[in-house]
Amino acid sequence: MQEFSSKYDPKETEEKVYETWEKSGFFNPDVCVEKGVTPKNAEIFSMVLPPPNVTGTLHIGHAFEDTLQDIVVRYARMQGKRTLWIPGTDHAAIATQSKVEKEILKNEGKSRHDLGREAFLRRVNEFAKASHDTIVRQVKRLGSSLDWSREAYTLDEQRNFGVRTAFKKMYDLGLIYRGDRIVNWDPKMQTTVSDDEVEWLEEKIPFYYLKYGPFTIATARPETKFGDKYVVMHPDDERYKKYKDGEKLQLEWINGPVTATVIKDPVIDMEFGTGVMTITPWHDMTDFEIAMRHNLTMEQTIDLNGRLLPIAGEFAGQHIKNARSVVAEKLQKKGLLVKTENNYTHRVATNSRGGNIIEPQIMKQWFVAVNKPFRSGFFKKTTLKELMREAVASGKVRITPERFEKIYFHWIDNLRDWCISRQIWFGHRIPVWYKGEEIYAGIEAPTGEGWEQDPDTLDTWFSSALWPFSTLGWPKETKDLTTYFPNSLMAPGYEILFLWVARMILTSGVLLNEIPFRTVLIHGIVRDSKGRKFSKSLGNGIDPLVLADTYGADALRMALIIGAAPGNDIKFDEQRVKGYRNFSTKIWNIARFISMNKPESADPARVDINNRREIQELAALKKEVTAYIESFDFHLAGEKIYHYIWHTLADKIVEAEKKVLRDGSEQEKLTSDALLEKLFLDSLKLLHPFMPFVTETVWQEFRPGTILMVEKW
RNA sequence: GCGCCCUUAGCUCAGUGGUAGAGCGUUUGCAUGACACGCAAAAGGCCGCAGGUUCGAUCCCUGCAGGGCGCACCA
Numbered sequence: 001m002q003e004f005s006s007k008y009d010p011k012e013t014e015e016k017v018y019e020t021w022e023k024s025g026f027f028n029p030d031v032c033v034e035k036g037v038t039p040k041n042a043e044i045f046s047m048v049l050p051p052p053n054v055t056g057t058l059h060i061g062h063a064f065e066d067t068l069q070d071i072v073v074r075y076a077r078m079q080g081k082r083t084l085w086i087p088g089t090d091h092a093a094i095a096t097q098s099k100v101e102k103e104i105l106k107n108e109g110k111s112r113h114d115l116g117r118e119a120f121l122r123r124v125n126e127f128a129k130a131s132h133d134t135i136v137r138q139v140k141r142l143g144s145s146l147d148w149s150r151e152a153y154t155l156d157e158q159r160n161f162g163v164r165t166a167f168k169k170m171y172d173l174g175l176i177y178r179g180d181r182i183v184n185w186d187p188k189m190q191t192t193v194s195d196d197e198v199e200w201l202e203e204k205i206p207f208y209y210l211k212y213g214p215f216t217i218a219t220a221r222p223e224t225k226f227g228d229k230y231v232v233m234h235p236d237d238e239r240y241k242k243y244k245d246g247e248k249l250q251l252e253w254i255n256g257p258v259t260a261t262v263i264k265d266p267v268i269d270m271e272f273g274t275g276v277m278t279i280t281p282w283h284d285m286t287d288f289e290i291a292m293r294h295n296l297t298m299e300q301t302i303d304l305n306g307r308l309l310p311i312a313g314e315f316a317g318q319h320i321k322n323a324r325s326v327v328a329e330k331l332q333k334k335g336l337l338v339k340t341e342n343n344y345t346h347r348v349a350t351n352s353r354g355g356n357i358i359e360p361q362i363m364k365q366w367f368v369a370v371n372k373p374f375r376s377g378f379f380k381k382t383t384l385k386e387l388m389r390e391a392v393a394s395g396k397v398r399i400t401p402e403r404f405e406k407i408y409f410h411w412i413d414n415l416r417d418w419c420i421s422r423q424i425w426f427g428h429r430i431p432v433w434y435k436g437e438e439i440y441a442g443i444e445a446p447t448g449e450g451w452e453q454d455p456d457t458l459d460t461w462f463s464s465a466l467w468p469f470s471t472l473g474w475p476k477e478t479k480d481l482t483t484y485f486p487n488s489l490m491a492p493g494y495e496i497l498f499l500w501v502a503r504m505i506l507t508s509g510v511l512l513n514e515i516p517f518r519t520v521l522i523h524g525i526v527r528d529s530k531g532r533k534f535s536k537s538l539g540n541g542i543d544p545l546v547l548a549d550t551y552g553a554d555a556l557r558m559a560l561i562i563g564a565a566p567g568n569d570i571k572f573d574e575q576r577v578k579g580y581r582n583f584s585t586k587i588w589n590i591a592r593f594i595s596m597n598k599p600e601s602a603d604p605a606r607v608d609i610n611n612r613r614e615i616q617e618l619a620a621l622k623k624e625v626t627a628y629i630e631s632f633d634f635h636l637a638g639e640k641i642y643h644y645i646w647h648t649l650a651d652k653i654v655e656a657e658k659k660v661l662r663d664g665s666e667q668e669k670l671t672s673d674a675l676l677e678k679l680f681l682d683s684l685k686l687l688h689p690f691m692p693f694v695t696e697t698v699w700q701e702f703r704p705g706t707i708l709m710v711e712k713w
Numbered sequence: 714g715c716g717c718c719c720u721u722a723g724c725u726c727a728g729u730g731g732u733a734g735a736g737c738g739u740u741u742g743c744a745u746g747a748c749a750c751g752c753a754a755a756a757g758g759c760c761g762c763a764g765g766u767u768c769g770a771u772c773c774c775u776g777c778a779g780g781g782c783g784c785a786c787c788a
Contacts, residue, residue: 007750406716573736
């Protein structure tokens, strides 16, 4: 055994240890089988890393997420399971594109159009590659035991083939369609975004009461109402009983006389405002639905750049955000403004990627139909919505903590068709070609002249949705797919339960007639010490690598895990990392103590210690820790083992050993030493999933040539 | 509006149907065969409020208050 240095330096040792693991090949379950570490018929444990976006670097939330997973994976591996954990990264279409666009604009004053599609994409890919390399380095630094030989990227060749295949299959089933529907349009980024990517922000604005013929209507957005020619009220509203559904009225409006039609619809809230409103179906989701129900004509008022169209008369060409006050002014001049309420709380739709205001538009886009019945071998006749619900309701997929199942169902109930086409360049090109009126959807381009591919790309979540099986080689019937699918576990944060988890269940159900994973372990968000989210604008970011370098990745892992009950947010406090750094040192010093005081003739095999109380105590602890890990209560498991090592093993047993060394007989010394070493090494095993680096380092000092990572639990 | 969660020691949080635990912090000793990133000890809590179930509730139920979040969306 080597001499233990007086101080444990995590920074120095951790990188070396990771190299040892990588060289061993044991991150790859097939190597474990080949080398006889894992039996061929061992139970399977498989998982895919939620792929980090290639938009820069990892933050502390990734460190938390990766640690959770690494604990499960290391535990499974030590349990003797055939354990696979696949790494990868996500191209994150819109997020990455907008990041690069901003950078190029800032540094070179050029837009993506100045560069052109091809040159711009080259730039984005370069950026993505650099981010990827940084991310991989970071993930390794934190100790994640991933099988790098199977690394995937949501935008690589293999995954692109999967995306095209998925699109084609769902198109053939009638589950992907092209249609004119209202979508969330970001005029600044010039693209649609899905409902789940819209973020509603509150703002205080004036609320206008306007004279609309015999009615008074209330609105927060007079600047959109030029084309309003339907006036809607509740069928049971006594106040407006004398107006009949479909009745036509002549009235004076912003730019002159219009013919208005009365519509009766029960969505109207009689209590709100005056109980009457006019509708703008082209630019409002609710209005659009009313118009669809009553088969009304719809007219565009705002163009795709956010400017008013000729329908606005004298205001045509004005940007929508400047129009409100001038339109209100004109209304007042015409005597149409009844009153203004100030300080009205309004919710504005913004794009969560970039924060621009959303102006809904009716556009021809590609959608996934969630309410359309279709036939599917396993699920019989169903809809995607039912399929998603059924997978969880039946218990085939278990979401834990359980409360997230309720949230999941609630979301499904309110789900609308998913808009999957984006007008950005970076991403999977939609596998559809046009020639005049002809449309061709296929995995490969059609033969023949004159076909032109759809210029749009797919929502990034469309490719992420395939992740649990695209990483295993689907659509090819690979050995990996038959061996490792469905995945045992998936461990995402609750903020992507809908964006991602639900959609993986969807695609897997349609394309493979199977659930993508058996268990979903949901975790919370890491917040700063004041409870705020980490964000660039607040500048409160903490670099996990700086922490790992200062205190050790082990310490960072412990600080993130202990005190974090499943699914709960955690407030991050650097003090805690420091505390667990001290614990690493403690372990190092126990090792030092044992090696310094080892009797010359020590041979553990010669002494029988099986009946010792301490052995049974540790066995009981092992049982407890195991149960906690099995139930995903890592915070309890980690605390237990931490407490045992420090306050029992070090404080009690090591102290007792000192007495034996001083006063005991030769035989007592041998027994005591054997006992101590056994207890120490066994507790290292229990701690290994949590603090893989110190435990491995110390283990290899005591058991040269072996690797703790693949020792039996 | 519908739904989910939280309220426990100064701080951050675990936890259990039998009147409570950790880390950090605080106080007091201590250079004791590894460790001051340490050792030994201590102080500190009507477990948000009000009812109910129970032999017994911090834990289960109901209501209330405060805080957080999700969905829907109010024109």
